[in-house]
Amino acid sequence: MSTAEPWDVIVAGAGLAGLVAARELAAQGLSVAVFEARERVGGRTWSCAFPGTETTVDLGAEWVAPGHHAALVAEYERYGIELLPDGEAGLPRTWLLDGETLSGDLPLDDAERAAFEAFIGDLVAEAEVLTGQPAFTSSPGIEVPFADRLAELPPRVAAVLSSLATSVMGALPSDVSVVGMLDDMAEIGAKPEPGEDGENGFARSSQRRVEGGVGQLADRIAATFEARLFLGAPIAAVAQDADGVEVTLAEGTAHRARGLVSAVPVNTLADIAFRPELPADIALLAAEKHSGQAVKAIARVAGMPGDAALSMWPPALTGAIGIGTAVAGWDDALVICFGLPETLDPTDPDALTAQLRRVFPEARVVEVACHDWNADPYARGAWFAPKPGQWALLAAFLQPHGRVVFAGSDISPTSLGYMDGAVVSGRAAAERIREVLGA
Ligand SMILES: Cc1cc2nc3c(=O)[nH]c(=O)nc-3n(C[C@H](O)[C@H](O)[C@H](O)COP(=O)(O)OP(=O)(O)OC[C@H]3O[C@@H](n4cnc5c(N)ncnc54)[C@H](O)[C@@H]3O)c2cc1C
CATH class of the missing domain: 3.50.50.60 (FAD/NAD(P)-binding domain)
Structure with missing residues (x-):
């Protein structure tokens, strides 16, 4: 050569x-x-040691869905890189929806849950129309803001869907096309609750991380x-x-x-x-x-349970996932936090502490690792x-x-x-x- x-x-x-x-x-x-x-x-993708430790954290991409990401999994296998067991499936989830604190996978009553499931069912049916089309074909009504589709729903159902969609898309529902959600659903599936395999396409609760970082x-x-x-x-x-x-x-x-x-x-x-x-x-x-503008911060947090997931609407934090006492010798949790640039300065431990305390009053962010992908001239977004x-x-x-x-x-x-x-x-x-x- x-x-x-x-x-x-x-x-x-x-x-x-x-x-x-x-x-x-x-x-x-x-x-x-x-x-x-x-x-x-x-x-x-960017893995590095959390400050002061030998624990690897991912400042960019982190999760792999083995059931759906066959080409990526094949690459990890090819190089002998191991996926970690799924520690995040079924974490107890707390929701802060319009100022109300709720818990559970889906904090909805029976009528709201029926509305949620009907809405997801409609979206899945619509997503199936896309499947089998030439790539990136559009269809009438599809290129509207996702927020438009939520307008008729009961308020709490709309709040849950807005929170989940913002986490999945890394942007507000008003700033993303419905088709972004449909595309995700067509590929990953959209079960409202974790299935037997713990798989929950919409809430992403069952994805795997990589031993030593992606x-x-x-x-x-x-x-x-x-x-x-x-x-x-x-x-x-x-x-x-x-x-x-x-x-x-x-x-x-x-x-x-x-x-x-x-x-x-x-x-x-x-x-x-x-x-x-x-x-x-x-x-x-x-x-x-x-539109993808998510900010991600990995925080060492005292006074917060390590096995906790948090969703918020309206979003200050769009989500936080505790990955337990991941660091040897720590009592503190390592918490992966997501937000949007308008609502969260991920480099500011006090700002993160204030958000986490809305649900966990004892939480105190000790140290933060993050990279600003939006300001990075070679990414300009997430x-x-x-x-x-x-x-x-x-x-x-x-x-x-x-x-x-x-x-x-x-x-x-x-x-x-x-x-x-x-x-x-x-x-x-x-x-x-x-x-x-x-x-
Ligand atoms: C915070 C965050 C969390 C994420 N979480 C996940 C996740 O959990 N799971 C998942 O699957 N995906 C996730 N992603 C998405 C994932 O990181 C990307 O889809 C994937 O890594 C993109 O790979 P790529 O090669 O297409 O682009 P990139 O990785 O962006 O590579 C493009 C390369 O081009 C270089 N470049 C740019 N401009 C120039 C230039 N002018 N000249 C030369 N080089 C240039 C850049 O430096 C870069 O190295 C996440 C992304 C972010 C930012």
Whole structure:
């Protein structure tokens, strides 16, 4: 394999999608270079030690749903990385709904529960209409804000659904298209209560975490594939001509290849100058950006039970999950907290303490670890959540743009927004660029 320029393929971005694409292409004998803006691989997966401990925490992606994320699970198996037993299924859940504290999986009376189940049933039926359609097909009425669908429901049912939807989408129901929820339901299923296997697609209570952190996977892929990996190398421009692509880095050097796999997040695409310009639908989504803005903080909390889950509406914290006395020698709990940037400053222990105390009066946040993905110029957001009108734009990413093909969990027809989607789309992009190049 030649490692000299021009490369067969340049891959933009060393998140899971870019790394999987690069590995697959290199395995086919193509010469591949990966340019990654950060000084590390893994993108929105990032595992590190909680301050002052040897316990690994995940600042980005964390949960894997083995029943639904087959491509991702296969990657963990391939590299011998173990999933942890599911410690979170069936955690006692407390709800703070419009100032009222309630407990239980679903804090609804019989009539409310019937309304909840009917609503979910309608959504599941609607989701089934989407199944089997070409990817990212829209249909009338589907691209409305999820909040519009909640308007007619009894207030507490709407509050429960708003809270769950905000956790799942990482954005307010008013800011996401119904189709985002439908897509999740079509793939994961939407049982109101945990099933026999503990699986609860909607509330996500049964997903598994990874021994030693999810971030190992990117490190392991990067260590094993035969491609050149350039870190600290943000791409500023991509120009195509009859012979190939020229990629210009922010520091000014230019590199040539026969084709390019763009595996950067949708919310950062507008920072790269493409010539010819990106197709209209892609350019529109890149300019508008998706809604996923969740903030995640991992907190050491004294005075709070380790085995507790918390949901709130309206959201200050959109959710908090205690993972027990995870750290040897601690009495304190390690609590994974989610919020939205408007309502929670995750770097502020006092702000987190104030929110947790609304339910656990003795709680005191001692230390916080987090990364601000919204302010990060190489993410500009959290996981993908389509705004109303954006769903149908995604189809454009499945077509090559000349010698450029697209990858990433943000545009994956399966497992959209999840690590699994990154793996699936990385594989698909490797196939697609080979077709473009006739390789
Ligand atoms: C807080 C949080 C929690 C999450 N929780 C979960 C979860 O529990 N389960 C789950 O499945 N998913 C979760 N996700 C989503 C998951 O992290 C993503 O779906 C997945 O990691 C995206 O992979 P990717 O390769 O498509 O993109 P990314 O991981 O974002 O990789 C893109 C890469 O491109 C690089 N890049 C950007 N711009 C440039 C440029 N100009 N030049 C070169 N490189 C560039 C970036 O630095 C990055 O390395 C979470 C995400 C966040 C933020």
